[in-house]
Amino acid sequence: MQVLGIDVGGSAVKGLPVDTDAGATLAERVRIPTPEPATPEAVAEAVKQVAASFGWSGPMGCGFPAVVQNGMVRTAANIDPGWIGADVAALLSTATGCPTTVLNDADAAGLAEMRFGAGRNASGVVVVVTVGTGLGTAVFTNGKLLPNSELGHLLLHDMKAEHYASDAARKRLDLSWDDWGGRFNEYLRHLESLFWPTLIIIGGGASKKFDRFSGSLVLRTPVVPAFLRNDAGMIGAAAAAAERRAGGTSRGEG
Ligand code: BGC
Numbered sequence: 001m002q003v004l005g006i007d008v009g010g011s012a013v014k015g016l017p018v019d020t021d022a023g024a025t026l027a028e029r030v031r032i033p034t035p036e037p038a039t040p041e042a043v044a045e046a047v048k049q050v051a052a053s054f055g056w057s058g059p060m061g062c063g064f065p066a067v068v069q070n071g072m073v074r075t076a077a078n079i080d081p082g083w084i085g086a087d088v089a090a091l092l093s094t095a096t097g098c099p100t101t102v103l104n105d106a107d108a109a110g111l112a113e114m115r116f117g118a119g120r121n122a123s124g125v126v127v128v129v130t131v132g133t134g135l136g137t138a139v140f141t142n143g144k145l146l147p148n149s150e151l152g153h154l155l156l157h158d159m160k161a162e163h164y165a166s167d168a169a170r171k172r173l174d175l176s177w178d179d180w181g182g183r184f185n186e187y188l189r190h191l192e193s194l195f196w197p198t199l200i201i202i203g204g205g206a207s208k209k210f211d212r213f214s215g216s217l218v219l220r221t222p223v224v225p226a227f228l229r230n231d232a233g234m235i236g237a238a239a240a241a242a243e244r245r246a247g248g249t250s251r252g253e254g
Contacts, residue, residue: 001242002026004054004098005234006047006062007105010034010078010133010168013043015050016231018061018238023116025231027054038080040088044095051096060098061241063108063233064088065134067148071102077153077162078134101241104148105233106130109203109226110138111145112236117227118201119143125197127151128226130204130233135162135187139195151191161187167206177209181216192221199224203232 005025006015016029030053035042051060067074071089076082092100110128113119119126123142130136135152138145152162163169165187170180188200200219202210203226210225217223226232 001245002058003238003241004051004056004058004060005236005238006050006060006092007108007233007237008034008043008047008062008064008079009105009233010065013046013050014234015047015054016234017054017056018235020239020242023112023228023235023239025235029231029234030054039082040080040086040091043079044091047092048095051098056096056098058098059241059245060092060096060100061108061237061239062088062092062100062102063105063237064102065105065136067150068102068104069148074148075150077160099245101237101244103237103240104136104138105237106136106149106203107138107145107147108234108236108240109136109228109232110140110201110236111240112228112232113201113203113226114140114143114145115239116235117232118224119199122199124199125195126199126201127191127195127197128201128203129188129191131167131184131202131206132204133166133168135166136204137191154187154190154194156187156190161190167204177212178216181213184213185217185219188217188219188221188223192219197221201226203228203230205230207232
């Protein structure tokens, strides 16, 4: 099936058409800076522009940087608080005219990696961590997702882990890759002591820079970069939409 995959992030709204059987992208992505403030109306308009740039009227899947239950936004750590309680699936469907499935952005990226990427043959517990404006997580057991895990909000040094070790924290504090890598390693060690995964996959914008900080990671668990890099969120959102449509529903995970 061909589905438009959208990734709403802290810095950009991105989209491209995806072949959801192959997990392959079908065009160059379109990227629009995330509007400020990123209110529901402004973000819906940005998504509409991305869809329009492909002349899209078919199904759409969208990764969104918050807890999303049954199409409804429940949290707003890195987006406008006006999103809380919004029916993002309905809003984007109405704005674009495309039937839209919405799920958490890290869950979307994780699904893509488990189906088509670095976690394809992985069994046991796999934790996917997306590093960007926040720290997103997706937890899988034998390929099955535990949705909305929100492990970027675990406490580390009395603060939310994503305030200590996200890519935004690296930029804000102007940390060297070694210094940031040390922080990120602490975070991953905390995760591994709680979840005992068999594999950790690093996604998000920082996955492209994996070589710059992989030397700082000292863990008992194998850690690999996302195979689909930063496209994973769009591919996974499209794949989730295709799966839910096949299952007779176009609502988000919850
Ligand atoms: C949000 C998560 C999201 C992550 C990455 C966190 O602040 O709470 O829902 O997955 O950022 O965007």
